[in-house]
Amino acid sequence: MQRYELNQLNPTKYLFFTGKGGVGKTTVACATATSLADNGAKVMLVSTDPASNLQDVFQTELTNKPKTIDSIPNLRVANFDPVTAAAEYKESVVGPYRGILPDSALENMEEQMSGSCTVEIAAFNEFANFLTDKSVEEAYDHIIFDTAPTGHTLRMLQLPSAWSNYLDENTTGVSCLGQLSGLGDKKEMYAEAVKTLSQEELTTLMLVTRPQKAAIIEATRASDELSQLGILSQKLIVNGLLETADDPISQTIYDQQQKDLSEMPAGLKKFEQFYVPLRAYNVTGIQNLRTLLDKNQPPISEQTNPAIELPTLSEIVADFIATDKKIIFTMGKGGVGKTTIAIQIAKALSKAGKKVHLATTDPADHLSLYLAETKEIFVSHIDEEKELQAYQEEVLAKARETMSADDVAYVEEDLRSPCTQEIAIFRAFAEIVDKAENEIVVIDTAPTGHTLLLLDSTQSYAKEVERSAGEVPASIKKLLPRLQNKAETEVLMVTLPETTPVYESLRLDADLDRAKIAHTWWLVNQSMYATDTSNVILKARAANEIEWIEKVAEVSNGHFAVAEWVSDFEAEFVH
Incomplete structure (x- = not known):
């Protein structure tokens, strides 16, 4: 693997940076754009990431109109807000029906279009405009996009039924993407955009990952x-690679990164691979952007971090016991450590004499062995893929009875959406909770507020299930009111002390507010600040965590805790 240096790349005109949230897509995209512009190329950088910190990186107020960056005359930057774009798109579809359809129908339509899939469609619409604009093509040598479209979104847009009146006429259920008929006039533009994406001489997909198992799986x-x-x-870019180790914590990180990289799937190994070293500083400001990819790094000043008393997970568990919570979810974006935290909570409750039922989607075979010494904990392992496949088959079997092949293909693609996965797992969770009236149920991976509202609004879930079972399970009917009962249920928001995970958690937080789901506590997981590392790079990064810990303290009204960084192995077996 070679260091990421642009003089080795021979970059194409269009560069799309993609990867799991928090891996550093924006940082690497910005550094790439800056380096190319400094070398004389005319560059346009466009972000369509809803968690983008592009303004922070360039320390410049940005809008959806391209703006020249001071001191980089060859670079122009635009920051599209796909959440706002999605809201505008949603209103363009729902608006014409106001005063015509009943309020309940309008609410149902709006909720269908409040999920991540609609945001992705809106984001694709924004960069498709740029990708097909001939004046933009002629004005710039390189056009860089921070966040590429997902395969699910592209497949959906290529299906014939996405451009027909299928969704207007369909009465058998709802689509995660809402009414795509609002995009009918964009078909030719989208087709041209997808064609450009597949032209190797024009476009390169830059897969950004951390040297960590979860991020590598997502990149794959x-x-x-x-x-x-x-x-x-x-091309594959491994961001944040620790090059040397000089204390126990840095050595553990170094060994873990090397192990995860050595086990990289063959599908990724076939691509050209580059790495960006772990830096001691946050990449904000022009100077840091220019320094990030440079071999010659500034000296790292010795960091003395202030000693701050941080609340711990045990304080959250004590509150769960004091308030007699019966249903506890751990919630957060992938890779933040929800499963590990769920296990720790279950064990702590068990030690306090509580009867505990732990339900998890973690596929690890060793989970039951890990908890074997704690007989009071009953473990339910929900097979995520099995539940999803069973749900997909139920829906498709019903769809095939009345729909054309094109419409079935549309439903089949819609069933690959994140919302479908949550619905399938939610059904399994609901059945477990329904059977566990006399236990504390700790559940790893909660459904988002959007999914709950999608299931609940105007009996949309009943319509969804009519395609398969014909009725809403009693467990679902009972569970939704229980989840809104603060005396019984708590969602623990798990995040990391970094920009993107915190902003993504804030969006989940807003979803739960809309769904009126109880969520008091936050946990900042895997904190380097909470360790006693002496490694100068790690100590400097620990200092950078403080602002995000303080941010979580603010948004949670002081109801938060911090868990120190531990290796994957320790997370599984030590706590």
């Missing part, structure tokens, strides 16, 4: 999905 998934659509020109 994105690569596979986009490869199947003909987007074959891909």
Whole structure:
């Protein structure tokens, strides 16, 4: 693996940076754009990431109109807000029906279009405009996009039924993407955008990952999905690689990173691979952007971090016991450590004499062995893929009875959406909770507020299930009111002390507010600040965590705790 240096890349005109949230897509995209512009190329950088910190990186107020960056005359930057774009798109579809359809129908339509899939469609619409604009093409040598479209979104847009009146006429259920008929006039533009994506001489997909198992798996998934659509020109960038170790914590991190990279799936290994070293500083400001990819790094000043008393997970568990919570969810974006935290909570409750039922989607075979010494904990392992497949088959079997092949293909693609996965797992969770009236149920991975509202609004879940079972399970009917009962249920928001995970958690937080789901506590997981590392790079990074810990303290009204960084192995077996 070679260091990421642009003089080795021979970059194409269009560069798409993609990867799991928090891996550093924006940082690497910005550094790439800055380096190319400094070398004389005319560059446009466009972000469509809803968690983008592009303004922080450039320390410049940005809008959806391209703006020249001071001291980088060859670079122009635009920061599209796909959440706002999605809201505008949603109103363009729902608005014409106001005063015509009943309020309940309008609410149902709005909720269908409040999920991540609609945001992705809106984001694709924004950069498709740029990708197909001839004046933009002629004005710039390189056009860089922070966040590429997902395979699911591209496949959906290529299906004939996405551009027909299928959704207007369909009465058999709802789509996660809402009414795509609002995009009918964009078909040709989208087709041209997808064609450009697949032209290897024009476009390169830059897969950004951390040297960590979860992020590598996500990069593999994105690569596979986009490869199947003909987007074959891909390169892998491993961001945040620790190059040397000089204390026990840095040595553990170094060993873990090397192990995870050595076990990288073959599908990723076939691509050209580059790495960006772990830096001691946050990449904000022009100077740091210019320094990030430079071999010659500034000296790291010795960091003396202030000693701050941080609340711990045990304080959250004590509150769960004092308030007699019966249903406890751990919630957060992938890779933040929800499963590990759920296990720790279950064990702590058990030690306090509580009867505990732990339900998890963690596929690890060793989970039951890990908890074997604690007989009071009953473990339910929900097979995520099995539940999803069973749900998909139920829906498709019903769809095939009345729909054309094109419409079935549309439903089949819609069933690959994140919302479908949550619905399938939610059904399994509901059945477990329904059977566990006399236990504390700790559940790893909660459904988002959007999914709950999608299931609940105007009996949309009943319509969804009519395609399969014909009725809403009693467990679902009972569970939704219980989740809104603060005396009984708590959602623990798990995040990391970094920009993107915190902002993504805030969006989940807003979803739960809309769904009126109880959520008092936050946990900042895997904190380097909470360790006693002496490694100068890690100590400097620990200092950078303080602002995010303080941010969580603010948004949680002081109801938060901090868990120190531990290796994957320790997370599984020590606590």
